[in-house]
Amino acid sequence: MRAAARLVARTDGRGRTVLAELRGEPPLLLRQVPGRDGGVTVYVVGGAAGPLAGDDLRLDVEVGRGAVVRVHTVAASVALPGRPGAVSRMRVRASVAEGASLHWLPEQLVAATGCAHLADSRVMVADGGTLLWRDELICGRYGEQPGDVVVRTTVDHAGRPLLRQSLAVGPDVPGWSGPAVLGGAPATGSLLLLDPARPAAPPEVDLGGPVAGTASRERPGAVARLPLAGDAATLWTATAPDADTLRQHLTPRLPGPVPAPT
Amino acid sequence: MPTSSMLLLLADGRFPAGAHAHSGGLEAAVAAGRVTDLGTLGEFLRGRLATAGLVGAAFAAAAHRAVPTADRAAELGRLDAELDARTAAPALRTVSRRQGRALLRAGRAIWPYAPFGDLPGGAAGPHQPLVFGLLAAAAGLSRTETALAAAHGTVTGAASAGVRLLGLDPYHVQALLIALAGACDTTAADAARAADGPPEELPAAAAPLADIHAEAHVTWEVRLFAS
Amino acid sequence: MRPETAHDESVPHTHPEPGVDPHAPLPPAARALRVGIGGPVGSGKTALVAALCRAFADELRLGVVTNDIYTTEDADFLRRAGVLDPARIRAVETGCCPHTAIRDDIGANLDAVxxxxxxxxxxxxxxxxxxxxNLTATFSRGLVDRQIFVVDVAGGDKVPRKGGPGVTAADLLVVNKTDLAPMVGADLSVMDRDARARRGDLPTVFLSITQDPLAHRVAEWIRHxxxxxxxxxxxxxPAALPPSVAVPTGSA
Structure with missing residues (x-):
């Protein structure tokens, strides 16, 4: 299945965000819900199960100067196996202009056994733009080993590279669940905050409590707050035993006004 | 040009660039109880090779590729920014630049005419893989050999730290490395191939625990290893 | 090859040593004198460092690099003792290879300096x-200009006779804790005789930091x-760089 969706946000004469374009096709449907603070909130509504291997999905998001957009999904997406040898793709291309703000806070991506999936996001944020971006990956449904998934996130800020990370899990990926990468944690993810009003937060780490004699799969996970190079942005990176714990780790806790994650 | 001996020299853990003082994240992984024996050390090395090993080797190969280009300094500047963007943990950025500084000290003493002056990084030091790429080019290594020595270094250093930290049987640890040799070759070939592409497309393999462990390690009052 | 500054075309090359005016008073050294202090565990290296910090407190601009496990407790001790500002101390992690860090692979120590x-x-x-x-450890000449090797009488009066590169080749051998000699049955005259036999003209100092908290004779040697x-x-x-392999860059 191939599908493309597109979201273009601008501001009207009174500084409120309006959607100049909002279109999708199954299984990638977009629905606007009543927003607040003059911004808009859009849900990606999955019109079918999946993605299934072989699916090729693409979402373009353009947030114009001064516009405020929040994107959510109504449910976790479950990457599933499809035709043998086929790969499913979900590509997101987003741009955030000066004075604009994009909150990308979808539900989790679940890697089902046998899947082959690439989630590839590229975001360009202009100088003076704001970005809150969350990626969450659950390695397999309950009690299940994951298929092969790559979550690739590429963010540029003011024309310079800000974040490049590509997390790969699955049977074809050497050492992915070992102590150098996930330490047996079935849930992992990151939250990026780039906000011109908020300098990067200093590093902080929580290794998740008791260590000695604990089997790695029983850990409450671990999280680190990482100021990225250039001190313009902060990345939280976490591992967790389940999706709920992961979400707790990846909900920003900062002094001062916190970007509303809802 | 015969480069075999040169490759062995640059891949040798005794090359004086401070490698002996770095555990590649192993000291923190051991303290966290995640690496306890030969099996978990093997998994650690495998994961490290596929993440930090691949990225480091690709950037070393890309820096090597930049050496003969006309706008070498600008190209190295792009690689520096791209590597920063792949190194989310500030502790790991600092470590890479410290190791770069140590390697640069050796490189300048041995190859004073190599274009180390074009390296970015200022007082903090240049990223280690970029220095290694220039140094390997000065030594006449090919791009694949450069990637190979770089990838090799990311696992041998941690393996040697494993012998010291866990008191593991050195023969068994060496056998682990021997078993990883094929993966090391493949990683190096992938890294060298990736260096043909633009800097933004270079590998960016992430390892959440490497970032988390590094930030924990840097807060310790007493460390045996610098990283 | 001259140091980099001598390449400066603005420096007139009129004297036999360009850049140095023979009529001017001696300039301060271009870089600090670096003195290595080695020796077996417990022989009193840290106590000697503390004594020298006290001795030179008002006299020299001093820095300390330690290759030992170094904690904020140590720093607090030195600060409380008024010995040295912790900002002047750097600890080098040695990855469980302390010998390597001072002898074979000295980059981290040079960085600290x-x-x-x-x-x-x-x-x-x-x-x-x-x-x-142990007795075989020595500093690289690339790291330090002089080295002091510290042994103590409690380690046995046969240590100088055993030799090893530390005892035989250090620029100064310090035999510490002489106040303990009667208690551990060490014969200082035997140690002195063996040290002379092993070290030829190189000096040896017998010291008790308990009795001489400023380590006078060691400090005097360092001044000299x-x-x-x-x-x-x-x-x-400085000496020219060693001849090197000047392979053309960019060969792929």
Missing amino acids: DDLADTVGPLDLVLVESGGD ELAHHRTAVAAAP
Whole structure:
């Protein structure tokens, strides 16, 4: 299945965000819900199960100067196996202009056994733009080993590279669940905050409590707050035993006004 | 040009660039109880090779590729920014630049005419893989050999730290490395191939625990290893 | 090859040693004298460093690099004792290879020395303390200008006779804790005789830091070496780099 969706946000004469374009096709449907603070909130509504291997999905998001957009999904997406040898793709291309703000806070991506999936996001944020971006990956449904998934996130800020990370899990990926990468944690993810009003937060780490004699799969996970190079942005990176714990780790806790994650 | 001996020299853990003082994240992984024996050390090395090993080797190969280009300094500047963007943990950025500084000290003493002056990084030091790429080019290594020595270094250093930290049987640890040799070759070939592409497309393999462990390690009052 | 500054075309090359005016007073050394302090665990290296810090407190701009496990407790001890500002101390992690860090692969120590000068300003003297060694450990000449090897009488009066590169080749051998000699049955005259036999003309100092908290004779030796170092630095530019492999860059 191939599908493309597109979201273009601008501001009207009174500084409120309006959607100049909002279109999708199954299984990638977009629905606007009543927003607040003059911004808009859009849900990606999955019109079918999946993605299934072989699916090729693409979402373009353009947030114009001064516009405020929040994107959510109504449910976790479950990457599933499809035709043998086929790969499913979900590509997101987003741009955030000066004075604009994009909150990308979808539900989790679940890697089902046998899947082959690439989630590839590229975001360009202009100088003076704001970005809150969350990626969450659950390695397999309950009690299940994951298929092969790559979550690739590429963010540029003011024309310079800000974040490049590509997390790969699955049977074809050497050492992915070992102590150098996930330490047996079935849930992992990151939250990026780039906000011109908020300098990067200093590093902080929580290794998740008791260590000695604990089997790695029983850990409450671990999280680190990482100021990225250039001190313009902060990345939280976490591992967790389940999706709920992961979400707790990846909900920003900062002094001062916190970007509303809802 | 015969480069075999040169490759062995640059891949040798005794090359004086401070490698002996770095555990590649192993000291923190051991303290966290995640690496306890030969099996978990093997998994650690495998994961490290596929993440930090691949990225480091690709950037070393890309820096090597930049050496003969006309706008070498600008190209190295792009690689520096791209590597920063792949190194989310500030502790790991600092470590890479410290190791770069140590390697640069050796490189300048041995190859004073190599274009180390074009390296970015200022007082903090240049990223280690970029220095290694220039140094390997000065030594006449090919791009694949450069990637190979770089990838090799990311696992041998941690393996040697494993012998010291866990008191593991050195023969068994060496056998682990021997078993990883094929993966090391493949990683190096992938890294060298990736260096043909633009800097933004270079590998960016992430390892959440490497970032988390590094930030924990840097807060310790007493460390045996610098990283 | 001259040091980099001598390449400056604006420096008139009129004297036999360009850049040095023979009529001017001796300039301060271009860099600090670096003195390595090695020796077995428990022989009193750290106590000697503390004694020298006290001795030179008002006299020299001092820095310390330690290759031992170093904690904020140690720093607090030195600060409380009024011995040395912790900002002037750098600890080097040695990855459980203390010998390697001072002898075979000295980059981290050289970085620490540079870092001291960058953050606290020019220094006259840097003491580089090794981690606990055995008798075979020595410092690289690339790291230190002089080295002191510290043994103690409690280690047995046969230590100088055993030799090893530390005892035989150090620029100064310090036999510490002489106050304990009667208690451990060590014969200082035997140690002195063996040290002379092993070391030829190289000096040996017998010391009890308990009785001599400023380590007078060691401090005096360092003053002498420092004066010599300054003269040598003023008289001759640093040696040229070793001949190297000048492979054309960019060969792929």
